[in-house]
Amino acid sequence: MIDSALNVSSSVSEDPQEKLTQLLTFLRSRLNVISTSLYLLETSLDPADNAAKKYLIKINQEIDSIRKYINE
């Protein structure tokens, strides 16, 4: 398994634009993970739990601000 893992080629680029794209792709994918987790959390919550809902909204707002920034 180790050998096969090591033999998988990874692309190396010195292009700064490509590196920036790689960073942004990484950030977007992790933000998606957080958004999905928050959605799952929301669906598992007691609908009457307004305090928790308030924080979920705040977290989503912060995620949106990051997403907006990296999409610009």
Next chain:
Amino acid sequence: MDKFKPQILIVEDDELIRNIFQQSLENWGYPVDTAENGQDALDKIRRKNYHIVITDLNMPIMDGMTLLNRIKSEWPYIETIVVTGFATIESAIDALKMGAFDFILKPVNFDQVKITVKKCHHKIQAEAENTHLKKINARLKELNEMKDKFLSITNHEIRTPLTIIKGYIEILDGLINSSEPEIREIFQILKSTIQELTQTVERMHTLTRANRGDWIAEPHNVDVVQVAQKVYDEMHRLFEHRSIQLEISLPHHPLYILGSFHALQIILRELLQNALKFTQDGGKVNLKIYETHKQVAICVQDNGIGIPYEKQDAIFSLFYEVQDVVYHKSSKNEFMGGGMGIGLSLVKEFVTNMKGKIVVDSDPGIGSTFVVYLPKVRQETSHKEVKPDEPSQVTFSS
């Protein structure tokens, strides 16, 4: 002069002169084609790239001035040298006004031809070098802009919201206070993802600052032994957790380098983290600090999976990960743990900034050794005196 030889086209209706031109230029090492008149020359220029056109002015079908005019309007980068048999300076001046590089008077003196062609060759080469330098400058400008962009991305715009999100998630976890496995798993994913994002952004930020030379702007004397001990104290439990024997070997006296405490700490942490990541549970890692005549060496050796030979040159590239992402574990402290390929770039950048060098020796399946060499600062007075019966290095392990 380098190996570049400009491609030359001789345009001359007199076959004898044409042949002499061709033979002479070929003898001097230039690749040469010939044309009998202006029209013939244009046909050839359309099919092939020429750097220099040497043309007679007085020719049938299309004369040299018409040819010169066409070349300068359609292929302005082609240098032209006119040959005039009129022995009048007026036609030569007209050609120069139209953009010809120089003129040669008939009867042709081939020493003069050689000098003129050589001058033209130099000009072409100088222009090519100039263009190349302009491209390099543009590239450097692009790189600087990109670094600024990385810095702004990783700075306030993302770091602050991530800190806020982390705080809100902690509050939410406390509010919900659920022990349901599904909820616990969601919180676990949220926390680990936030942590991964935060660490990546922090490391990118540090790397970009290192790129810009921000860290080492005001270097000062740093004791490598002290930093190594500190990093060992911080990290040895991570190795213990995976039953990896971390052995440290330090000299009794301080070893000073000129640089940044923080940068050196990052170098040691990243090298040890890398060894931890690529060493199987139960393996062995050595951290050794020693001095050579002019340098301090930081050696991190593991008996892990090693690096394939063909990939050893690439490991210091940003975002380069030897293993495929599908083999990543969620924690970077685990064997083959996750990462984005930032750590070794960071190490390389700091080592370079501190005027040092890093070498790697690795055999797949046997292990890797990374050695960082940093210029030593001599501080004789601060050395602890080592007694004759006292070992000059002390070694202990986790």
